[in-house]
Amino acid sequence: RRIGGHSLLQAVRTPTFWKILLASGVSLSAVHMVVAHLVTFSTDQGLAAAKGATLVSLMGISGFGGMIVTGYVADRIGGRVPWVISALLSTTALLWIITMRDPAMIYPFVVVYGFAWGGYAVLVPFLAAEFFGIRSVAALIGGVQLGAAVMASSGPIASGFVFDRTGSYYPAFGMGIALFIIGAALVSWMRKVPETK
Numbered sequence: 752r753r754i755g756g757h758s759l760l761q762a763v764r765t766p767t768f769w770k771i772l773l774a775s776g777v778s779l780s781a782v783h784m785v786v787a788h789l790v791t792f793s794t795d796q797g798l799a800a801a802k803g804a805t806l807v808s809l810m811g812i813s814g815f816g817g818m819i820v821t822g823y824v825a826d827r828i829g830g831r832v833p834w835v836i837s838a839l840l841s842t843t844a845l846l847w848i849i850t851m852r853d854p855a856m857i858y859p860f861v862v863v864y865g866f867a868w869g870g871y872a873v874l875v876p877f878l879a880a881e882f883f884g885i886r887s888v889a890a891l892i893g894g895v896q897l898g899a900a901v902m903a904s905s906g907p908i909a910s911g912f913v914f915d916r917t918g919s920y921y922p923a924f925g926m927g928i929a930l931f932i933i934g935a936a937l938v939s940w941m942r943k944v945p946e947t948k
Contacts, residue, residue, distance in 0.1 A: 756884020762891055767882050770937045772895050774834070775875045776902025778934035780909070781841065781927035782868050786810070787907030789861070792920050796854040806857060810865035817869025822877070830877045831938055837870035838935035842928045849921050875899065882943050 762768040785792075789810070790803035798806075817837075825833045844864040848857065879891040910923035 756886030756888065757891075758887045759890040759894055762883050762887070763894070767941050767943075768891075768895070770941045771875075771878050771882065772898040773902075774934040774937035774941075775871070775895055775899035777930040777937075778838065778841075778871055779899055779903035780906035781930035781934075782864075782871065783903050783906035784910040784923050784927045784930075785845070785864065786868075788910055788914070788920060788923075793854070793857055795920075796857065798854050798857065806861045809858070810861040810868070813862045813865030814869035814872065817866035818873045819869075820866075821870035822873040825874060825877050830874045830881050831941070833870060834874050834878070834938045835935045837867040837874070838931045840864075840867040840870075841931045845924045845928050845931075849924050878938070878941075882941060 789806055790800065793803035793806055794800050821833050821837065840863055844860050844867065848860045851857070851860070875895060876892040879895055880888045883891055909926065910920060913923040913926070914920050
């Protein structure tokens with residue numbers, strides 16, 4: 752039986768492939784803007800360094816939950832809506848932390864932000880299979896994740912640069928909100944590519 756779908760070469764010739772790659776790249780860049788500086792940010796807010804390290808672990812645990820729940824939902828309704836929901840959770844969490852007045856408010860932030868991060872982790876390969884089929888799904892996922900990883904590496908650099916220039920992480924968090932919105936818009940505008948013979 753023939754396995755349906757597109758080859759990697761066919762996929763890269765479509766706007767949908769690049770929308771998936773860009774959406775993944777900008778969203779993961781925004782995620783890592785925060786993750787890489789979470790301990791430093793939390794200590795700046797008055798938390799002990801040990802508690803800052805605990806926040807990273809808490810975010811990872813929450814991310815595991817996000818993977819399971821988001822994957823379950825995506826299996827039933829597709830990846831587009833769960834991606835937009837993850838983006839809404841991410842932006843809400845960043846707005847929460849930007850406006851917080853009590854350092855203890857960081858804890859619910861990391862739970863929500865980590866949950867959304869877990870969603871992105873499972874949705875990147877899911878979207879590749881959903882929009883291009885499984886004919887070359889491993890190559891497609893590899894191509895998307897390679898490009899997204901290169902883009903994501905710029906996130907911590909950008910947030911560190913902003914902090915060095917402004918003395919605050921909040922402008923970088925604002926940039927993160929914009930990136931999450933861009934990623935959600937790209938996913939919303941994607942269309943399934945008709946299979947070629």
